Amino acid sequence: MATTVHEPPQIDSRRLAGERHSGNGAGGGIVPDGDLRVAVEYSPPPSSTAIWVVLFAITMMFAAFTSALVVRKGSSLDWQTFTLPSVLYFNTLVLVISSVTLELARRRIASFMVVLRSQGESPARWLYVTLFLGVLFVAGQYVAWSQLRAEGLYLATNPSSSFFYLLTVTHALHVLCGLGGLIYVIRKLSKSVLRRNQLDAAARYWHFMGILWLYLLLLLRMKL
Amino acid sequence: MHDMSVHAGQHHAPPTSFIRKHVFSLDHKVIGKQYYALALVAAFIGMFLSWLMRIHLAWNNAAIPGLQLLSKTGAPGGVMTPEYYLQLMTMHGTIMVFFVLTTAPFAAFGNYFLPIQVGAEDMPFPRFNMMSFWVTFTAFLVLMSSFFLGDGPTLGGWTQYAPLNAVGSVAGPGQGLGVVLWMASIALFCVGQLLGSLNFITTTLDLRVKGLSLMRLPLSAWAWFITSCMGLTAFAVLMPACILAILDHVAGTSFFVASNLVINDQIQPHSGGSTLLWQHLFWFFGHPEVYIAIVPGMGIVSHVLLANMRKQMLSQRTLIYSMGALALLSYMVYGHHMFVSGMNPYSSLAFSFPTLVITIPSTIVVLIWTFSLYGSRLRINSASLFALGFISMFVSGGVSGFFLAQPSIDIMLHATYFVVGHFHLVMGVAAMFGIFAGTYFWFPKMTGRMMNETLGKAHFWLSFVGAYCIFMPFHYLGMAGNVRRYASFVDDYLQPLIPVHRFITVAALCTGAAQLIFLYNLIHSRFRGEAAADNPWEATSLEWSTATPPPFDNFGGKHPVVYHDPYQYGVQSSVGDYVMQASPEQVKSDNEEK
Amino acid sequence: MAKFFAVTIIVIAILSAIPILRHTWVAPEDISTHGALIDEQMSETMAEAGISFLAAQFVLAIFIWKFSNPGPDAKLKNFPGGAKGLVIAAILVVGVEVMALGIFGVKAWANVYLTPPSADALPIQVQAGQFAYYFRYAGADGKFGATHPEMINEGTQNIFGLDPEHDVDARDDIIAAEMAIPVNKEVHLLMHTKDVGHSFYVRELRVQQDFVPGLDVSLHFTATKVGKYEIVCTQLCGLGHYNMKAYLEVMSQPDFDNWLKQQAGQ
Structure with a gap:
């Protein structure tokens, strides 16, 4: 190329449009996205990208566990199947409902961000419900583990139980991180410094935990 | 409101206390230097271990004075036992692969320069960045602590094959707690690098300044970005593998240990685990890891070469696509480490062809570098010498890949010194040369002082010739069938090869000693070096637009705007034969039309 | 300095090739029925790898010799053919060669691993x-x-x-x-x-x-x-x-x- 001066590239209108709906930040003391500085004007907020990166890493991790399970089951003669504790289905329902309540919360907060509401209506209410359901899920998983232990199925009893504990405990730990995220969002909201993309990131993570659990349940049903 | 917000990365205030400034710092530049220091310490420990191993291989019964102080049982009277040899070998491999070749070119330089090259004030998640370093540092301490165990660190090699890695101390010294510490250390290391990758990816995608499209990123930034994508995938698989191995150890599960293994006439209390499962999981990480070590080097070398060629690469895009292709292919070829492992022989063939295909992007990269030199105004200095040396080493280490990619030839060469020579040249020496090139090139920016050129060149000559003297003979030994990971050569067949080993040992001692020149240069220049200008190499990318060393927020509160492709060399401008990325000046190129 | 470097690269490349050409260190004589194919595969690969190695090192050395420190008046040039030519060369020459090696090598592998042992083994x-x-x-x-x-x-x-x-x-x-x-x-x-x-x-x-x-x-x-x-x-x-x-x-x-x-x- 001979001449080398180029105009800076045009601001990506698609990305900007995505950010615009978060409002102009007039209401409720909630800070809008975007920054007056040029540097980030045309970039998505990093937390939107980051959450996909995190979800990708978690996916890879569970993919590794899954392939380990498939190989381990395929190569051995010592695999004993067992019936999953039925409390797992209840837990599944709880986790699915928690995703619904989180969506409700997100809508409330979105409209809260645009229009100034009276102080009486806390947009965090559905977040608390979600938080409660999340805790209930983890408690339910604990019940499932206790039931299996009562049946004499421990981590090292059989490869099938090893994988059961491995997958469910790893998932539960990730759900606990999600709960941490929700608490973070609630705290930010109560201080009126929540950003839209933080809420979205926490929500995406939470929904992903639900999808991951549905996948794990299917895997455990098919393979154990 | 800003302190915990998503853009916190760009806004945190300069710290005032010593601890927040230099120890638990959020500043990517400090974290980059911390990674560099960690890699430097690790590299010298790793090199020292290789000295001990080489002396033992060449003079088997020689007492190494003082070695008994390191381990009374491992080296009674200073003479190394076979198991201690294996333990040192394992630690050498682990330290070098994880704590040098991954941390220095990727985490150290990447942390320091990626945000500056994209024009950002910091990474988007500085707390994660700080954690990334401290978790990695903890991983290093955990690994080193296994030296102080009664029976020493693990002897299972850096690949830690199952079931040796899982049956416990009955399998040999260091196979109990030693392995657990190794696995814990590597799992922690994975966490650290995953946090790092998260920051690298978001920095590249989201924090670029106005005018800096992806294609205008410097090649080094591209290399770090591609590497972080690889790391995200690879370390997310190695970590669960380590967790499974730890569970086999401490919780009595049987993921990797097969049924009915008899050690000391005792049946081991495990059943039905799969040995090959560990190998699959490990190499799914292990092969990309090779590229995690070398791709940043490719980026750094391109970056350094460009500034010293004073002209553009023949095609920047082709280089980027080739590095991307290497990254993608690296996940499809890992099975070539397992040709004779007992894996299905058809799988070996299926893994062989993608491995051979990797030659194509590698060749393209080498051809672009070499033929870009044609018609250039090449400046010779320590940095460019190491960059050119990198090309030579990469070629030498690369061609032996032709052999190892073919399962039939691998029958002869697998687990011989040929393999050792191959990976030492291509991912060890070449990657180290990339690190050295980066150090000589960026040291002025990082410290505000120039490194000593005479010492730098001496360091280069000794390293270049020395590395060939060490690693070329490895290939010959391998072709003759010299098996690797042997504490001594007691076979009738191997005895006559010992003189070659002695030659290698002498070369290794000299080349290692030459690294002390580098260490001296590094430390001396840090305090006594000549003061560096803002842009001593007349280079174009954003790191040279800011002060030397860069202020806390990188650009002193201003935000550069990018007007040019990254490497506008060979032009006529008001400053010389180049124009900075951030300069609005309009210039005509000296380059011929493409 | 640059010229000395170029010469060093060439000397190292030649010295590296000598033991291989003189068969100083080679695998011991083959005593199997299937080994001949492996040995053949090995020497063919050695020829290709050797040529690639020497060619790459020589070209690198020559360019370093010729284009280092040429003074400020030197005109910048680009290699005729540019990147496109190199990519085509890499794919046609190296890619095809190496793939051909791989395909021929299948037979040597199949001999050992993809045939069943005879019944009277x-x-x-x-x-x-x-x-x-x-x-x-x-x-x-x-x-x-x-x-x-x-x-x-x-x-x-x-x-x-x-x-x-x-x-x-x-x-x-x-x-x-x-x-x-x-x-x-x-x-x-x-x-x-x-x-x-x-x-x-x-x-x-x-x-x-x-x-x-x-x-x-x-x-x-x-x-x-x-x-x-x-x-x-x-x-x-x-x-x-x-x-x-x-x-x-x-x-x-x-x-x-x-x-x-x-x-x-x-």
Whole structure:
């Protein structure tokens, strides 16, 4: 190329449009996205990208566990199947409902961000419900583990139980991180410094935990 | 409101206390230097271990004075036992692969320069960045602590094959707690690098300044970005593998240990685990890891070469696509480490062809570098010498890949010194040369002082010739069938090869000693070096637009705007034969039309 | 400095090539029926890799010689043909060459791994353990006795965990610490390990195969030359790894029959 001066590239209108709906930040003391500085004007907020990166890493991790399970089951003669504790289905329902309540919360907060509401209506209410359901899920998983232990199925009893504990405990730990995220969002909201993309990131993570659990349940049903 | 917000990365205030400034710092530049220091310490420990191993291989019964102080049982009277040899070998491999070749070119330089090259004030998640370093540092301490165990660190090699890695101390010294510490250390290391990758990816995608499209990123930034994508995938698989191995150890599960293994006439209390499962999981990480070590080097070398060629690469895009292709292919070829492992022989063939295909992007990269030199105004200095040396080493280490990619030839060469020579040249020496090139090139920016050129060149000559003297003979030994990971050569067949080993040992001692020149240069220049200008190499990318060393927020509160492709060399401008990325000046190129 | 560097690269490249051209260090002579193809594959690959290596180093050296420190008046030039030419060259020359190598190499691999052993191949079982190999011949009945891992006892030399009291097949099994095979007769090697991973590497036979704990691996080959060769372990197996070896004796058929009789008598 001979001449080398180029105009800076045009601001990506698609990305900007995505950010615009978060409002102009007039209401409720909630800070809008975007920054007056040029540097980030045309970039998505990093937390939107980051959450996909995190979800990708978690996916890879569970993919590794899954392939380990498939190989381990395929190569051995010592695999004993067992019936999953039925409390797992209840837990599944709880986790699915928690995703619904989180969506409700997100809508409330979105409209809260645009229009100034009276102080009486806390947009965090559905977040608390979600938080409660999340805790209930983890408690339910604990019940499932206790039931299996009562049946004499421990981590090292059989490869099938090893994988059961491995997958469910790893998932539960990730759900606990999600709960941490929700608490973070609630705290930010109560201080009126929540950003839209933080809420979205926490929500995406939470929904992903639900999808991951549905996948794990299917895997455990098919393979154990 | 800003302190915990998503853009916190760009806004945190300069710290005032010593601890927040230099120890638990959020500043990517400090974290980059911390990674560099960690890699430097690790590299010298790793090199020292290789000295001990080489002396033992060449003079088997020689007492190494003082070695008994390191381990009374491992080296009674200073003479190394076979198991201690294996333990040192394992630690050498682990330290070098994880704590040098991954941390220095990727985490150290990447942390320091990626945000500056994209024009950002910091990474988007500085707390994660700080954690990334401290978790990695903890991983290093955990690994080193296994030296102080009664029976020493693990002897299972850096690949830690199952079931040796899982049956416990009955399998040999260091196979109990030693392995657990190794696995814990590597799992922690994975966490650290995953946090790092998260920051690298978001920095590249989201924090670029106005005018800096992806294609205008410097090649080094591209290399770090591609590497972080690889790391995200690879370390997310190695970590669960380590967790499974730890569970086999401490919780009595049987993921990797097969049924009915008899050690000391005792049946081991495990059943039905799969040995090959560990190998699959490990190499799914292990092969990309090779590229995690070398791709940043490719980026750094391109970056350094460009500034010293004073002209553009023949095609920047082709280089980027080739590095991307290497990254993608690296996940499809890992099975070539397992040709004779007992894996299905058809799988070996299926893994062989993608491995051979990797030659194509590698060749393209080498051809672009070499033929870009044609018609250039090449400046010779320590940095460019190491960059050119990198090309030579990469070629030498690369061609032996032709052999190892073919399962039939691998029958002869697998687990011989040929393999050792191959990976030492291509991912060890070449990657180290990339690190050295980066150090000589960026040291002025990082410290505000120039490194000593005479010492730098001496360091280069000794390293270049020395590395060939060490690693070329490895290939010959391998072709003759010299098996690797042997504490001594007691076979009738191997005895006559010992003189070659002695030659290698002498070369290794000299080349290692030459690294002390580098260490001296590094430390001396840090305090006594000549003061560096803002842009001593007349280079174009954003790191040279800011002060030397860069202020806390990188650009002193201003935000550069990018007007040019990254490497506008060979032009006529008001400053010389180049124009900075951030300069609005309009210039005509000296380059011929493409 | 640059010219000296260029010369150094060329000298190193040539010095590196000399031992290969002079065959200073090469694998020992092949004594197997399948090895010739592997050796051929090896030398063809060596030719291609060698040419690529020398060409790349020479071109690099020449460019460094020619284009370093040319002074400020030197005109910048680009290599004629540019990147496109290089990419096409890389794909056509290197890519096709290497793929061709790979395709031809399939035959050498298939010879060893993708063909079944013939029906009359001599079955020999090898058991690897820390840090020795043991070999088992089926004896007159042609059947191997079953193995019982819980009965393995090195003290009483029950290496394989046989139960001759209850197992008729096991009674005439012959166990040896070294491996003898008849020349020009196909051997079917049944490999298993009693503890960790090991490997079976005989350079002259062009054979290397890992033992996989929990799996029975099989291998077949025919030796064509009488002699004594080393079997060594190539899979890191513990502190005695470097010293884990056994001898392979290739004998004429009558010698082998005698050897077997002798072993049975012990």
